Structure formats: structure tokens, C-alpha cells
Amino acid sequence: MSLTITPLAPALGAHISGIDLAQPLGATQREAIEQALLNHQVLFFRDQPLTPTEQARFAAQFGDLHVHPIYPKVADVPQVLILDTAVTDVRDNAIWHTDVTFLPTPALGAVLTAKQVPAYGGDTLWASGIAAFEALSAPLRAMLEGLTATHDFTHSFPLERFGSTAEDLARWEATRRDYPPLSHPVVRTHPVSGRKALFVNEGFTTRINELQAYESEALLKLLFAHATRPEFSIRWRWQANDVAFWDNRVTQHYAVDDYRPQRRVMHRATILGDAPF
Template identity: 70%
Template sequence: MPLHIRPLTPALGAQVLDIDLRTPLSSSQHHALEQALLEHQVLFFRDQSLAPGDHARFAAHFGDLHVHPVYPHVPGLPEITVLDTQSLDTRDTATWHTDVTFLATPAMGAVLAARQLPPCGGDTLWASGIAAYGALSPQLRQLLDGLSATHDISKHFPQAIEGVITAQYMARLKAAQVQNPPVSHPVVRTHPVSGRKALFVNEGFTTRIDQLPVAESDALLRFLFAHATRPEFTLRWRWQTGDVAFWDNRATQHYAVDDYLPQRRVMHRAAILGDKPF
């Protein structure tokens, strides 16, 4: 049966109906999901019952999986990152960010599954870098097309939060900082499949625009961070247990709202390796 795909906002987002992600994808389903991801940038699936192994197998349909250098993972499945507020401070995800842009080849996408949710709250927002870029003036687009920006792992992850950050976390973070020195990416990224252009700076990892003095870089980044997350470029997803989100990390950023603490929220994520931005 053809997939039923229901768009959610003009800028981005669609819900995919009538599919069980535990079963192997047919070639037609695989192609349909790839095309839907290109068009809508983030896809949502309700009422899934993905075990961690199912989760990894589904994500691996779209590429090799990344092992996160800082966050814990499911025992025996290093590709499945565990985001559990009972054991880890996740306030670093409560900022607009694109996943692992501290890598020379950031993730092309990610698959996030809701395992345990608070009674209310804990929504996630996504923003379209394609829509944000398209809304800029031609003059500003021309300026940005020639610029690059530095992305740094040290900006994103908490260094020390009393009672939350563990010695193991700090050891992993320090090792990750050594293994992942700052890298530069284009401020405007060209999507390697669709050819569409998207803003590719994010408040979580981007520290400066390389070609500008610090004061000018700071001012321009403040504008771009605010512009990229204007309401008309975003959607907000209200999670239900069993939901799965699959997003194109090359063209979006997201924000996990931490309005539910001290209630517990547990999410599992698989990130799919990508290529060098251009």
C-alpha cells in the first residue's frame, strides 16, 4: 500500500500513517520515506512499538549509524543514545541546535523514539533552515553564501552542574573535546540531494563566523539564530509514548522543551552519519 503522508505546516513536518516501523521496509516504502523526508524535512510516526534493536535497524536503512561520544547508550547497542533526565542533565538539548555539527561530517538525519514521558510538557520544536534562508533578502543571502562558521563541541555540553553531571560524563566530554577540535562549515549549506540551500548555523554549536571580526560575527549570529527560529519556520510536536520522529539534520534544527522537570522523560535516538557540508 502507498504511504499516507499528511503535511503538518507549510514550512516543514508531516505525519506518516499506516506503517509499522518494526517490519523491514520494502523498496517502495524506503523510496517514499526518502522523498517525504526531502520534501517535509521531519516525519512523525504515531503508535510505534520499537524495541531498541528495531530502532537501530530502521535508522540503518538510511545509512551507517553514529556513536555519540558523550551521551550514554542502550547496553549492547552503542548506536542508540539514551536521553534520560533521571540520570543525565539534558538542558543542553533545551537550546536550538543541529545534531553533532562539531563533526567534520555531521549527521544526515536522526530517528528519535519516545520511551517515557512526563504527564505533560516535554514537546520538541523543529525549524526549517530552508524556509529561513528563503525568507532572507537577496542582499543578505549573497553575503552569507560566501561565509563559513566555526562549530565547537565545548559550547554545547554542560561542563558542571551540581548533582547532575557525573565523573564518567566529564571524562567522556573531555575525551570528546580532544577528539573533536572545532571545525568550520558553510553558513549556508547546499543540500546534497535536493540542491536546496539552508541556513546551517545553530546556537548550540556555532561560535563565530570565520571571516568577520568578533563584534560583527556576534551581531550577525544573534540575528541569524533569532531569524532561523521564527514561528513561521517551525513546528511543535506534542509527544505520545511510542511516537517516532525522523528528521533531516542537513536542513533543520530542533529544541527540546524542558518545562517538565522534575518529572522524568526518556528518549532514544539513532543518528545517521552524513557527509561534509558544502
């Protein structure tokens, strides 16, 4: 098959056609998708009715898969988590965030499939940390490159929303024990392209370590607002069987929670990455 790559916005985003993601990738296809991901940071594929097994197999061609400690999983494919508004409180997705930055080695990327979508609403936005960093003034870029920030699992998964039953509480406490707060650089270098990107997000980043508390709060507020400006972002309107594949190392995203009481069901396979530097 011959891939067609159509850019969607200057900062990030491309639509990919001419491929069946249910089939194993050939070496040339895999390299083309990897290069497109480097170039465009988030890729969209229409009309891809993947089973969970097929979704996991596609994602695993780019790295080892993560099993999420909190969200429900597909019973026989635990590497695929379920985001179903009829089952789980997914309000933590309705905030700008980069997935699982509470891990020592946050995700390389993720593959999200649309199983059931509302008639309208429920869009997802992505923003480029590369574009946001490069748009900052040179003095601010230089200062940020010397800073680190704390990322905390409990910031997006508070006990009051994820510990309602004995089973949920045990799972939450185990996750908090296994993944205590940790530090990542405020500016991350992409391990392949070498480009630099802002690597703080409202979902998990709680403070900049080297600053006083009020300084950290003010700077994070500025960076959160700057990183998600419209010129650094793209908005995707889902259709059933759409697939999105994004580079989690240099992007953040926001699932708009504007469609209730309609139901939205998504499946996500998360690809493990490396330690940010």
C-alpha cells in the same frame, strides 16, 4: 502497506501512517520515506513501539549510525543513545541546535522515539533552515553564501556539566581531543535536493570566521532569531511510542524543558551524513 502522508505546516512537517517501522522496509517504502523527508524535512509516526534493535535497524536503512561520545547508550545497542532526565543533564537539548555539527560530517538525520513522556509539556520544536534562508533578502543571502562558521563541541557540552566524575572527565577530554573546533559553511547546500539552508545553530556555532568578533556576534544573533521564527517551525506534542525522523542537514530543533519533576525518556539513533558544502 500504503503510506499516507499528511502535511502539518507550510515550512516543514508531515505525519506518516500506514507503515510498521519495526519491519524491514521494502524498496518502495524506503524511497517513499526518503522523498517525504526531502519534501517535509521532519516526519512523525504514531504508535510505533520499537525496541532499540528495531529502531537502529530502521535508521540504518538510511545510512551508517553514529555512536555518541557523551550520552549514555543502550547497553547492547550502542548506536541508540538514551535521553533520560532521571539520569542525565539534558539541558543542552533545551536550546535550538542541529545535532553533532561538531563532526566533520554531521548527521544526515536522526530517529527519535518516545519511551516515557510527561502528562503535559516536553514538546519538541523543529525549524526549517531552507525556509529561513529563502525568506532572507537577496543581498543578505549573497553575503552569507561566502562565509564559514566555527562549530565547537564544548559550547553545548561544557566541562562543568559533563565532567563531574573521573569517568565523565576522561570521556569529555577524549571527545574534545577527537573533535576540536571546526568550520562549516554558514549556508549549506542539500546534497540531494540542491536547496540551500542556513547552517548555524545556537547549540554549537560560536563565531563567523571572516568577520570581526562584534560583527560575528551581531550577525549570529540575527540569524539565530530569524531561523526560529514561528512561520519556519513546527511543534510536536509527544505521545508514548511516537517516532520522529528528521533531516538534520537542513533543520534545527529544540526540546522544551518545562515538565520537571516529571520524567521524560527518549531514544535516538543518529545517521551519519557527509561534509557540508
